[in-house]
Amino acid sequence: MTKQGLETLKGELDELVNVKRPRLVERLSNARSQGDLSENSDYSNAKEEMEFLDGRIDELEEVLKEFTKKL
Secondary structure, eight states, rough: OOHHHHHHHHHHHHHHIIIIHHHHHHHHHHHHTSOOGGGGGHHHHHHHHHHHHHHHHHHHHHHHHHHHHOO
């Protein structure tokens, strides 16, 4: 992996953890406060996005961890 590639992955991880995830947590909280979750499409969509986002965060953390082991 190049230095630029490493920095790109670190930047993506930082953005996901510090910007996008907090926004999504707030969106989920707002959707929960709207009442019946079984008929709340915003809640369902936000929950799916959170699952995807958390998966990507886990993936990036693993890639970075494995790369730093090799150094």
